[in-house]
Amino acid sequence: MTNSVENRLASLGLTLPTPAAPAANYVPFVIDDGYLFVSGQLPMGPDGLAFKGKLGETFNIPDGQEAARLCGLNILAQAKAALGDFDRLKQLVKLGGFVNATPDFVDHPVVINGASDLMAAVLEERGQHARFAVGCSGLPFGAAVEVDALFSIE
Amino acid sequence: MTNSVENRLASLGLTLPTPAAPAANYVPFVIDDGYLFVSGQLPMGPDGLAFKGKLGETFNIPDGQEAARLCGLNILAQAKAALGDFDRLKQLVKLGGFVNATPDFVDHPVVINGASDLMAAVLEERGQHARFAVGCSGLPFGAAVEVDALFSIE
């Protein structure tokens, strides 16, 4: 299963980023009783925060989707760091989608699709998740999107 | 138990809406290890989104409570779709309450009561839940309220 996940990432032209260190005094993931809790991930790329600004102002929807996809890629990197590989990953149970957006922005679900679509493409059946998508007045370091995740594991 | 839940809904003059399809590439609920995770629900009525606008601007508190109640009704509809009936529903563990509100609005808890009161009225003991209530800069499609839910199930 791990190979297939890694293969699907490769076939999408994606490589897992170095899992971001926590921005503060907490840990990037906690494993407890069959669940893996991943802390809120920002759109961090090789050169740091890749999407700084607001939807409806700095960024348009395709930018936001790219930012959400990058949050998702960082979630997968944390999951791999937590579990070693993707074999023990049973199900992506839930994504929490936070969009840094102006008060008149209404397309939060379309933005968070960037993360949801990545999970479906990479994890297939195991990527089917519940979620919420909401607008935030601001996000850490001015990030455009933040996404956290809950996985069930074996 | 199912009959009593359905009866209490009827005695409140409420009928369960058709569970809303997800607005994006995710699923409306996930069942995993004794828990039912319901995706964020909007105040969808028979003619679509019934409350579009902001608390403190478009809507007053009673409007907001009605919107939150409708989110709650959609949560119950998803729970029924997930479980078939309400017998397996053990406990409403948590509601996440997101209110689309202006920066000076402070009555988020009173608004989310619309959902909490519905759960108490319909599920009785099983409707006693933990929750948060917060203000969002915006919500999907301009909805006034979004609520997600976690149930424990048998």
Next chain:
Amino acid sequence: MTNSVENRLASLGLTLPTPAAPAANYVPFVIDDGYLFVSGQLPMGPDGLAFKGKLGETFNIPDGQEAARLCGLNILAQAKAALGDFDRLKQLVKLGGFVNATPDFVDHPVVINGASDLMAAVLEERGQHARFAVGCSGLPFGAAVEVDALFSIE
């Protein structure tokens, strides 16, 4: 274990507040299947809400950290009310950090550190948690910070 937690609180000059009653029709905590869910806590002190205002406007970062720390103290008070003491508390699994902040505020993680640092200081290993930190357009009663929590328990 209980004594050491209480001792560490005392050595920090902290006393647990009276657990805040819920602001609405819900309960301050739910225990279910090895988990303790604590409702969103506000920075309540002996004289009520102690930090009313916005980060980036009314309050600076040290104020916000103090507010977050007070939210954390209220979480610990709820945990003690739920469990009787801290012996059954296995792990702080997750904190949800909501900061009432202006659209240009970007230091949400530093603010929520007020709660995370308290948990690390008081619960030590058991205080290592996943979390998110986001900006809200507003919070209940105008509170500067709201934090909810998930613990695993024995």
